[in-house]
Amino acid sequence: SQTIHQWPATLVQPVGSPLSLECTVEGTSNPNLYWYRQAAGRGLQLLFYSVGIGQISSEVPQNLSASRPQDRQFILSSKKLLLSDSGFYLCAWTMPGENTEAFFGQGTRLTVV
Amino acid sequence: AQRVTQPEKLLSVFKGAPVELKCNYSYSGSPELFWYVQYSRQRLQLLLRHISRESIKGFTADLNKGETSFHLKKPFAQEEDSAMYYCALKADSWGKLQFGAGTQVVVTP
Numbered sequence: 001s002q003t004i005h006q007w008p009a010t011l012v013q014p015v016g017s018p019l020s021l022e023c024t025v026e027g028t029s030n031p032n033l034y035w036y037r038q039a040a041g042r043g044l045q046l047l048f049y050s051v052g053i054g055q056i057s058s059e060v061p062q063n064l065s066a067s068r069p070q071d072r073q074f075i076l077s078s079k080k081l082l083l084s085d086s087g088f089y090l091c092a093w094t095m096p097g098e099n100t101e102a103f104f105g106q107g108t109r110l111t112v113v
Numbered sequence: 114a115q116r117v118t119q120p121e122k123l124l125s126v127f128k129g130a131p132v133e134l135k136c137n138y139s140y141s142g143s144p145e146l147f148w149y150v151q152y153s154r155q156r157l158q159l160l161l162r163h164i165s166r167e168s169i170k171g172f173t174a175d176l177n178k179g180e181t182s183f184h185l186k187k188p189f190a191q192e193e194d195s196a197m198y199y200c201a202l203k204a205d206s207w208g209k210l211q212f213g214a215g216t217q218v219v220v221t222p
Contacts, residue, residue: 032208043117043214044199049207059209090157094208101147102210104157 002027006091006105013112019064019078021108023091026072031093033074034102035066038088050074051096086112115140115204119213126190126220134185134216136174136200145203146183147210148174152196160185160198170194190220 006023013019025031035047046059048066056066063082067075074091091105116139126132138144148160161169163176163183174185183200200213 034209036210036212041214043119044210044212046209046211049209051207096208097206100208101159101162102149102208106156 002093002103004091004093004103004105006108008108009106010109011111013081013110015083015112016080019076019081019085019110021076021089021091021110023074023076023105024072025074025093028072028093028095030071030096032096033068034092034094035074035076036090036092038090040087044090048076081112083112086110115144115202115211117200117202117211117213119198119200119216121216122214123217123219126218128192128220128222129189132187132190132194132218132220134198134200134218136183136185136213138181138183138200138202140181140202140204142204146174146176147201147203148172148183148185149199149201149212150196151199152193157199190218192220192222194218195220 003026032051034049036044037047038044048058050056050068053068064078089108092102094100094102118137120135146163149157150160151157172187174183176183197215197217199215201210203210
């Protein structure tokens with residue numbers, strides 16, 4: 001069966017420090033991968049998605065970047081965190097094609113102090 | 114541009130009472146709509162999708178293209194229905210989801 005792992009679950013980082021959140025999927029090949037963020041009091045917003053290794057599309061301008069070094073690995077990064085980067089980050093995957101549901105990781109609560 | 118609106122941030126209902134979560138969308142094409150749910154300490158997961166036209170855990174949702182709505186309903190709420198509910202729209206073949214702000218449902222005995 002397919003599983004998705006996301007870590008860490010919580011993170012407190014100082015302003016200006018780097019960030020690396022990792023997400024891996026098991027039990028499937030060539031998934032579409034996504035990073036979403038939920039800021040306080042707001043809904044989930046798509047940040048990045050990837051349909052293949054090395055292919056990253058950004059949905060909103062921001063201080064973050066994403067990379068997909070392997071088929072089932074998706075990394076969210078920042079060189080210098082801002083206070084506004086605080087939020088709840090969710091990794092998700094889908095199978096390519098129509099009528100597919102998204103499967104989500106457990107999420108990472110990031111607090112930038 | 115596509116948009117999903119959930120007007121209620123919090124919905125408090127008594128056990129056994131009907132519950133309806135509102136969702137309206139704006140999209141010029143033929144959308145695919147979903148309801149996702151997050152129970153306490155669990156992952157966000159799919160509850161139902163409009164193309165399935167099925168009832169899950171007693172919940173149903175009908176896509177009304179004329180009113181551009183996809184409201185979620187359950188005739189008799191249970192305490193285990195307490196959760197955060199998100200309405201979502203998939204507008205392309207890449208699987209990208211546009212989420213509403215979410216509605217927190219609290220069912221009290």
